[in-house]
Each structure stands twice: as structure tokens, then as C-alpha cells.
Amino acid sequence: MTRRLILLGCASLALGLAGLVRAAEPSAPALLPLPAQLHVDAGRFTVDAHTPIVLADDAASTRRTGAWLTDLVARTRGLRLPLKHGAAAAGAIVLQRDPAAPVANREGYALDVTPQGIRITARDDAGLFYGAVTLWQLLTPDAKQGAVEVPALSIRDQPRFDWRGLMLDSVRHFQSVAEIERLLEQMAQHKLNTFHWHLTDDQGWRIQIKRYPELTRIGAWRTPPGAGRDGEPQRYGGFYTQAQIRRIVAYAAARQITVVPEIDMPGHAQAAVAAYPQFGVTGQRPPVSVDWGINPYLYNVDDATFEFIGNVLDEVMALFPSTYIHVGGDEAIKDQWQASPAVQAKMRALGITREDALQGWFIDRVGQYLDQHGCKLVGWDEILDGDKLPADATVMSWRGTDGAIKAAMMGHDVVMAPAPQLYFDHVQGELADEYAGRLGVESLQSVYAFPTVPAVLGAAQARHVLGVQANVWTEHMPTMAHVEHAVFPRLDALSEVTWSPPVANGWPGFLARLPPQFARYRAQHVAYADSAFAVDIDVDRNVALATGNATVTLASQTGFGVIHYTLDGSTPTPGSPRYDTPFNVTLPATVRAASFAADGSVLAAPRQRVLDRPSLLSLPGTALANCPGSNFRLRLQPTPDAQGTQPVYAVNVFDACQLFPPTLLNGVGAIRVEAVRLPRNFALAHEQKLVVARPHATPFGELVVHADTCAGAVLASMPLPDPVHGPSRFELQAQLPAQTGERSLCLVYTVPIDGPLYAIGNVALTP
Numbered sequence: 080m081t082r083r084l085i086l087l088g089c090a091s092l093a094l095g096l097a098g099l100v101r102a103a104e105p106s107a108p109a110l111l112p113l114p115a116q117l118h119v120d121a122g123r124f125t126v127d128a129h130t131p132i133v134l135a136d137d138a139a140s141t142r143r144t145g146a147w148l149t150d151l152v153a154r155t156r157g158l159r160l161p162l163k164h165g166a167a168a169a170g171a172i173v174l175q176r177d178p179a180a181p182v183a184n185r186e187g188y189a190l191d192v193t194p195q196g197i198r199i200t201a202r203d204d205a206g207l208f209y210g211a212v213t214l215w216q217l218l219t220p221d222a223k224q225g226a227v228e229v230p231a232l233s234i235r236d237q238p239r240f241d242w243r244g245l246m247l248d249s250v251r252h253f254q255s256v257a258e259i260e261r262l263l264e265q266m267a268q269h270k271l272n273t274f275h276w277h278l279t280d281d282q283g284w285r286i287q288i289k290r291y292p293e294l295t296r297i298g299a300w301r302t303p304p305g306a307g308r309d310g311e312p313q314r315y316g317g318f319y320t321q322a323q324i325r326r327i328v329a330y331a332a333a334r335q336i337t338v339v340p341e342i343d344m345p346g347h348a349q350a351a352v353a354a355y356p357q358f359g360v361t362g363q364r365p366p367v368s369v370d371w372g373i374n375p376y377l378y379n380v381d382d383a384t385f386e387f388i389g390n391v392l393d394e395v396m397a398l399f400p401s402t403y404i405h406v407g408g409d410e411a412i413k414d415q416w417q418a419s420p421a422v423q424a425k426m427r428a429l430g431i432t433r434e435d436a437l438q439g440w441f442i443d444r445v446g447q448y449l450d451q452h453g454c455k456l457v458g459w460d461e462i463l464d465g466d467k468l469p470a471d472a473t474v475m476s477w478r479g480t481d482g483a484i485k486a487a488m489m490g491h492d493v494v495m496a497p498a499p500q501l502y503f504d505h506v507q508g509e510l511a512d513e514y515a516g517r518l519g520v521e522s523l524q525s526v527y528a529f530p531t532v533p534a535v536l537g538a539a540q541a542r543h544v545l546g547v548q549a550n551v552w553t554e555h556m557p558t559m560a561h562v563e564h565a566v567f568p569r570l571d572a573l574s575e576v577t578w579s580p581p582v583a584n585g586w587p588g589f590l591a592r593l594p595p596q597f598a599r600y601r602a603q604h605v606a607y608a609d610s611a612f613a614v615d616i617d618v619d620r621n622v623a624l625a626t627g628n629a630t631v632t633l634a635s636q637t638g639f640g641v642i643h644y645t646l647d648g649s650t651p652t653p654g655s656p657r658y659d660t661p662f663n664v665t666l667p668a669t670v671r672a673a674s675f676a677a678d679g680s681v682l683a684a685p686r687q688r689v690l691d692r693p694s695l696l697s698l699p700g701t702a703l704a705n706c707p708g709s710n711f712r713l714r715l716q717p718t719p720d721a722q723g724t725q726p727v728y729a730v731n732v733f734d735a736c737q738l739f740p741p742t743l744l745n746g747v748g749a750i751r752v753e754a755v756r757l758p759r760n761f762a763l764a765h766e767q768k769l770v771v772a773r774p775h776a777t778p779f780g781e782l783v784v785h786a787d788t789c790a791g792a793v794l795a796s797m798p799l800p801d802p803v804h805g806p807s808r809f810e811l812q813a814q815l816p817a818q819t820g821e822r823s824l825c826l827v828y829t830v831p832i833d834g835p836l837y838a839i840g841n842v843a844l845t846p
Contacts, residue, residue: 108230109592110216111571112270112578120231122194126172126218127226131161133168135175140204143333145174148211155602157224172197172214176207187237190214192229205335209270222598222680242494242546243577244273245570250280251371252553252720253317260330262562265605267334269574274331275405275548277341281349281368281376285318286340288394291355298354301367303719304758309807311718324398339403339457340395344388345441346411349376358384360415360422371554372762373410380425380441389448396452403473404449408442408458412764439465446472460486473545484533487543496548500529503565504552506714508610508636510686511699514564515555515727518712522636523611527572527586547577555713557720560606567607571596590639594676609683611636614672616688620695621821624743627666629690633658635674640682644672653679667691693843696747698739700839701729706736706789706825715757715838717807728838732761734771735828736789739842744818746846750784750795752811753840756802773829780830782811789825802835
């Protein structure tokens with residue numbers, strides 16, 4: 080046989096691959112993540128409806144993997160392969176647990192395709208399952224249905240990291256059991272093995288604890304701002320029964336995923352304190368919070384509270400077989416502890432002088448309890464701030480990578496999960512149709528380029544890096560459509576970063592392997608984002624306004640694929656004009672553009688831009704920059720629990736001020752603003768002092784338009800309607816003094832900072 084090396088590991092996988100790898104050639108199978116070793120041979124094996132999957136051992140896990148593969152191939156390729164038990168046979172797909180399989184490392188597998196058949200062997204259950212995942216990708220190289228020819232090849236594969244994780248916040252917004260199972264299925268298809276489940280926080284308690292029923296009777300529900308209006312429910316929430324949790328844990332385990340529960344402490348405890356105020360510091364019962372951010376409620380530090388925590392953890396440990404239990408530990412502002420005579424007395428009795436050290440004592444006590452029950456504590460990197468930390472505690476670094484570096488140097492295991500790079504609540508692009516989320520942009524490429532092991536760590540310290548995790552915080556993801564848009568296809572980048580050996584110049588090869596993956600998503604109705612490939616249609620607005628002609632530039636974030644466009648309003652196809660260089664149009668014109676892969680499949684849905692004078696003088700609020708002084712920026716929807724994905728508004732909760740870019744104002748005599756009132760449901764804690772307050776001349780404030788800068792002359796002032804009785808969306812209009820030349824406009828809301836937020840939907844300059 081002629082064998083062509085596609086990927087080369089520098090040592091035998093049986094001894095552990097070190098990972099000298101080069102990117103796949105175009106003719107190599109489009110596999111994600113990239114295997115550690117892949118050799119392509121001469122010949123092919125055809126898989127059709129008569130090809131059996133043979134289970135060559137009697138392990139229950141092998142039967143589950145075979146059934147999973149059979150079902151997935153049927154759903155995505157339309158092939159219903161017969162499942163059989165018995166010895167390996169020619170013309171079959173053979174799955175076998177084998178203690179002598181070529182890959183000795185945990186979760187590794189060998190996959191061989193010859194003209195006589197396909198064989199997957201592994202030494203453990205996870206390895207066999209991941210071999211089946213790779214085979215499924217080989218069986219779905221395109222969007223076709225039915226029989227498929229698989230190239231002869233040999234794969235020896237294993238993961239780079241033990242912890243390949245995704246965190247889902249089910250507190251800020253709640254997902255159904257079916258939705259979580261759908262996400263777990265996709266995690267499995269990406270060879271991720273750790274589902275970090277955020278189950279308690281200020282805004283809700285989502286796990287049934289039978290000994291404390293008020294946690295879910297009271298703590299699982301909140302009354303949202305604007306309840307009963309504009310589509311907001313009268314109450315929002317939900318929880319998972321213990322039976323549902325066992326179902327999810329079993330579903331995950333069948334896909335080789337460990338579920339790591341998070342019970343947040345000592346902060347982010349408001350929902351628990353709302354249910355049982357005696358375990359809080361003040362003894363008062365707060366409501367379950369509706370505010371995103373940092374709320375002040377902490378657990379008490381008395382023995383009764385630790386008894387409560389221990390009882391809760393007993394039920395948690397009984398539900399989750401994970402070795403790791405996540406206890407949060409983040410963002411616990413210490414105001415309540417500082418103000419409490421009882422807590423201060425406890426500190427004196429313990430000989431503790433700092434509240435951060437008291438948190439260290441708190442975490443250590445919980446860690447000892449977990450250790451006594453055979454579990455290990457994992458927490459966010461604030462657990463390093465105290466003087467004590469359990470020796471076997473694992474640190475999850477989210478405030479950049481400094482926490483991971485410090486922890487590894489102290490001898491603690493670490494999981495890399497830093498903001499902003501791996502916070503999937505950050506938006507993926509800046510186009511007007513991007514979903515709600517945090518800015519700045521964390522693109523597909525930024526995830527792929529994430530440096531998994533800090534360069535300052537030596538070899539021994541680097542071994543403490545268990546792996547990498549992305550986090551899906553759901554303040555701005557009220558539906559599963561939002562979650563899927565945020566997660567995919569960035570999960571493909573995460574998958575390759577956590578599984579594959581480091582790859583030199585791997586980005587182009589990664590992009591080339593995505594089109595078949597998008598076809599797999601479409602076959603499973605996964606609502607992935609196309610932000611990385613969406614076409615931005617750009618012109619010089621002022622030249623077009625001055626001349627009536629525009630030079631159009633088309634580009635996407637990645638530059639991958641081919642862009643085709645139309646000027647007649649029709650949908651672009653691969654047969655439409657191809658974009659190679661900027662082109663000129665005469666106003667009015669409508670430009671539509673889309674990007675396509677080499678096989679003609681669509682990479683991103685068409686985007687459209689109308690080019691005429693009214694459109695050039697009109698911009699959405701999301702296109703207006705922040706005023707100088709604060710770069711904080713969110714994309715928010717009209718209500719916290721919106722069921723649609725649009726509209727979206729740009730908001731800076733610290734300063735309600737935006738800049739309309741320099742625009743040729745000749746002939747402009749008025750301004751029309753589509754405005755919106757939004758809930759100010761943000762707990763800013765010690766950053767509240769940064770919110771800019773401006774005087775207002777009318778009862779409810781104004782939208783003021785300044786010339787050039789925010790200190791410039793006032794061109795217009797538009798009073799705002801009564802927020803109690805007026806609609807949440809409304810239009811403001813004003814005349815503008817005649818202007819000439821290019822001028823910027825500063826638009827500032829002068830509103831009470833203890834009232835609602837205001838945002839701009841659209842600004843139109845008119846004659």
C-alpha cells in the first residue's frame with residue numbers, strides 16, 4: 080500500500096505522543112479536533128445500509144457506544160447500520176475494547192480503515208467512544224445522504240488535556256432537561272469531557288435539596304423587572320428535581336462526560352438567603368435578585384450555616400459522582416462581614432484580621448468536609464486570596480491567567496478558563512445583527528489562538544494545568560437559541576485547543592475543516608453563529624453623500640471562503656459576481672453579499688446594505704461608539720428574559736452617552752431617534768460610584784445632542800416621556816440648526832441614575 084503521512088506525532092502513542100504535527104492537507108479527511116496521528120493509505124471502504132457495526136466484546140459501554148453511533152449516523156447520514164455482536168468480520172465496522180490496543184494512554188484509541196473494513200480499538204470506554212466520534216465524522220464528510228466512501232487510513236489519537244470543559248450557567252437563565260441533553264450531545268461530538276454546571280447564584284437556586292425545600296420553593300423563582308409587561312413573565316425561574324439531575328448525569332456519563340456541579344459560596348448566595356435568611360449575615364430575608372452583577376449577600380460563618388452547607392453538599396455528592404465539587408468562591412464582596420459584630424467576633428476568636436483571610440478559612444473548612452467524603456474542591460481563583468487553601472484544591476482561573484500561574488507555582492492543579500478569551504457571553508462579531516452579549520469581541524480565531532499553558536511555567540509547573548474550559552454565562556442568553564449562537568462554532572476551536580497537539584500554522588487548516596462541520600450542525604438543527612464569515616459591506620459614507628457614488632468594500636472576519644454579491648436585491652449564489660476588489664456603485668443601490676466555501680456551501684447568510692441618502696444618514700445605536708471615558712459596553716435586549724434574539728441595543732451602564740461619527744451635515748435640518756427604556760437591573764457593588772450622573776432640566780430627563788464633542792454646543796434637547804405610564808419604545812424628534820461640513824454628534828441621556836436605563840435603537844438625520 081502507498082501510505083501518505085498527514086499528521087505525525089513525534090513518538091509512539093503507546094508511549095505517549097509529544098505532538099509534532101502539521102496541518103492537514105486539503106485532501107485529508109475534515110476531522111475536528113485534529114487527530115494526533117493520521118496516515119492516509121491507498122484504497123477505500125464503502126459504508127452502506129448493509130454494513131454492520133460489530134461489537135467484538137461484551138462490555139456494556141461498547142454496546143452503548145455502538146447504539147449511539149448507529150443512531151447518530153441514521154440521523155445525520157440517513158444510513159441505518161445493523162448492530163451485531165460477535166467476532167470481527169470482513170466488510171464490517173468493528174468496535175472493540177482491547178487491553179492490548181495500540182494506544183495506551185487514557186481516552187486514546189486506534190482507528191484503521193482498509194478496503195476490507197473499519198476497526199476501532201481502545202483500552203478504555205472513553206477511548207472507544209471517541210474513536211466512534213471520529214468515525215462518525217468520516218461517515219459525514221458532506222451534506223449528502225446514504226452510502227459513503229471512507230478513505231483507507233490509520234489514526235492513533237489521544238487528548239492533550241484531561242479537563243476539556245464547558246460551563247453552563249442555568250441560574251441567570253434556565254434550560255430544560257432536553258436542552259441540556261442537546262448541549263451534552265454536542266459536547267460529546269466535540270470530545271469534551273467535563274460539564275461544569277452552575278446551579279446556584281443570587282438570581283436563583285436550581286437544584287432540589289430535599290432537606291431544605293424552601294431553596295426551590297422560594298429560591299428558584301424571581302419577579303423580573305417589568306413583570307407582566309412587554310412579554311416579561313410574572314415570575315421567572317425553575318429547578319431540576321433530583322430525578323432529573325440523575326437523568327442528566329447518566330446521559331452525560333454515557334457520552335463520557337463528567338458533570339461537575341457548582342454550589343456558589345460564600346458569595347453569590349442571595350437566593351439561598353432569600354429561602355433561609357438565618358444562614359445569611361443580616362438575618363433579614365432579601366428577595367431573589369433580579370440584578371446581574373455582584374450582589375452583597377454572603378453566607379454566615381457560624382456553625383449552623385456550616386451544618387446547612389454540609390447537609391446540602393451531602394445531597395449534592397449523592398447526585399453527582401464527580402470527584403470535583405465546585406464551590407465558587409468568586410466576587411464575594413465583604414461589606415456584610417465587615418458590618419456584622421458577630422462575624423467580626425468570629426474573626427477575633429480565630430485570630431483572623433482580614434475578611435479575605437476569613438474567606439480562606441471558610442473555603443478550607445468546606446474543602447476539609449469534601450475531602451472527608453472523598454471529593455476534591457475546585458473554585459474560582461479568588462480562593463487563592465485567603466491564607467489557607469486545601470492542599471488538593473484545584474483553581475479555576477477566570478481573572479486572566481495570573482491565578483493559574485500563581486496556583487501552579489504553589490503546586491495546585493489549575494483549569495484555564497479566563498475572561499475574556501474563554502467567556503462565551505462575549506459577542507463573536509460587531510455587525511448589527513449580532514446577538515446580545517458582552518463586548519469586546521471574542522472571535523473564533525481568538526479562541527483558537529488561546530495559549531493554553533502560560534509560557535512562564537516550567538515543565539513541572541505546566542503539568543499542573545489539567546486543561547481548559549469555556550464559560551457560558553447566561554445573563555444575556557435567555558433562550559437556547561442564544562446559547563447555541565454563543566457556543567458554536569467557537570466550541571470547535573475549543574475542542575481542537577484542548578484535544579490536539581499544538582499545531583504550527585493550524586488556523587488555515589482549521590478553517591478548511593469547518594464546512595463539513597457546519598453541514599453536521601445543519602443536519603442536527605444546531606443554530607450556530609456565522610459571525611466569523613458574515614460579510615461586512617463597507618463604504619465611505621461621506622464620499623457617497625457628497626458625490627452620489629460609493630466604493631464598496633466587502634470583507635469577513637476570517638477572510639476565508641469566497642464572497643459573492645448582487646446589486647439587484649436578489650440572494651447571492653456561487654453563480655453571482657465574485658468579489659475580488661472594491662467596486663463602484665451609483666446611488667441608490669442595494670448590495671447583498673454572502674460567503675461560500677470551496678464546495679459551494681454557504682458559510683454565512685447574506686447580509687444587505689441599502690445605499691441611498693436616507694440610509695447613509697441613519698445608523699443603528701449599536702454602530703455608535705461610546706463617549707470617551709468608559710469602554711464598558713453591553714448588547715442588551717428590551718427585557719431581561721426576551722424570547723426572541725432581536726432587537727439588540729448598545730448600552731454602557733456607567734455612562735449613557737454615544738457618538739454619531741463624523742458625517743457630512745449639509746442639508747440636514749432635523750434628527751429622529753428611535754429610543755428605548757430598559758431595566759436598570761445591574762448590581763455594580765463598589766463600582767456604583769463610577770456611574771456618571773448628569774443634571775436634567777425636565778422631570779424624566781432628556782436626550783441632548785451636542786455638536787462635535789460632549790462638551791460642544793447643544794444642538795437639541797428632547798424630553799423623555801414618563802417611564803411609569805409611557806411605552807418602553809418611543810420616538811424622539813427635534814430640529815437641528817443648519818450645519819455644513821463633516822461634524823460629529825454627541826448624544827447624551829440626562830436621566831436619574833436610580834431610574835431606568837435608556838438606549839438608542841436608531842438615529843436618522845433628516846432634511
